[in-house]
Amino acid sequence: MIHFTHRIRSLVGITLFLLSPLLSSVRAQALSSRSLLYRTGLSYTVQQSTGWGKGKAVITSTVPYSPAHRAGLHTGDIIEEIDGIPTAKLQLEELHSLLERPQTVHLLTITSLGKGTRKVVLRPESKPQGSVTERELARAFAYYSLQDEMERTVSYPFIYETSTAYDLTQAHTFAFAPSTESNRALDEALYAQVAEQLKDMGLKADASSPDLIIECFYELRPNSSQERDTSIPRYTSVFNPSLRDFVTLPLLPSEANAMGQYTIQLTVQFSRPNTTGRPIWVCTSRSALSEAMTLKDYAHYMLPLMLEGFPYVSSPKRPTFQIHISRYNYTGIIYDGSELNLIRDIEDHSPAFRAGLRCGDRILSINGRKLNPTNPSELSKLYLNFISDTNRYRDSKQSASSDLQGGAGVSYWDKSNYANIRKAFDQDKYATFFSYLFSFRPYINETEHRELILEIQRGTSTYTLTLHPEFRDETTITPIS
Structure with missing residues (x-):
């Protein structure tokens, strides 16, 4: 949240990608x-x-x-x-x-x-x-749907403190410190959020015999100064683990040391029973707000990220995370890297396997879009043409993002242009047959139908089959030491 570098895992030089698959x-x-x-x-x-x-x-x-x-x-x-x-x-x-x-x-x-x-x-x-999976193709064709294939390196204003006085590998249960009457409602909301995440980690709630006592501290105060630096962005993108996506919040970038209209602080503390004055794990998040925000809302977004550092702390101050968003339609087809209509392999028990596809089959078309050309070099040129010709349909109001090669930034699709974008995807000159990877998006497919109709050549025979892909969300959050 202090800063982020929006790095899209897209390959402008698709030839290099397909010949040396990105693993x-x-x-x-x-x-x-x-x-x-x-x-x-x-x-x-x-x-x-x-x-x-x-x-x-x-x-x-x-x-x-x-x-x-x-x-x-x-x-x-x-x-x-x-x-x-x-x-x-x-x-x-x-x-x-x-x-x-x-x-x-x-x-x-x-x-x-x-x-x-x-x-x-x-x-x-x-x-x-020499083969290419749909996971790798989704990265290669990221510009078809940037919100489903991107990487951001994000730093957050967290400060961690840890102690070796207790071996956390011995912890199995937790409970929460008692609340005052004035704080009870907010504490219950925060504690419910913490409890859900700790249970997912493997701990159990046990008020009678806890190994850990958890307590939250918080403060929201207005700032008297009315001076504002208009050059500093008023909003910051923050990753929401529950939505598995980025949301925009009224948080000033803390590397600017700016004073907002409000200052907000949240601390989560883990202690052993009867030793709350000597915590064994503490995380504090402090932010400047450009406009009012409730403590409950701030905690809703910050707490899951703060707990990403429990029990493993990658960096005690201002930790950095690499957030890779990856969502695509999965069929289990593994394509040949030099002939992209040739099936090199089929993953066991996948939708493609169940539909009857086999190694050596050639896909002639997907939902009426012919797989031509299938040479990576030729397809790369058409992909670049698509990116260039459809750039006018992007939302120019969004912050531009840079690709891995340091090229010019590209934004998400503009909602008002979805009809024009669908028409572009339908044009044969762009050979967008791999857009099926993102056909759950309305700018690619405006209907509720998600099935894929494939025309297949097996030997000298040609036939048609229907395939029902599985939606996969492979988003990861990785701390960077």
């Missing part, structure tokens, strides 16, 4: 062995600071629907061992080498908040080299 910025998410590429969906770091998992590998994010997610791994989990080898005192490169060994199964020893230590089997998923 992840984290080497641990992509493993190679002969003709197959392996993926775990796991990001981790070595915890250097005191507290949770010091000196060991700590998971910083898991991608939804990935092998790591299916194995039940979560952000903050400590990886104690990889295939029997302790991670304590290992360097990050050594951890990479353990997970990059060419094997199809890893046995991990994991310590989780509220769950203790357990064994977890991690089975990486594979795909043929």
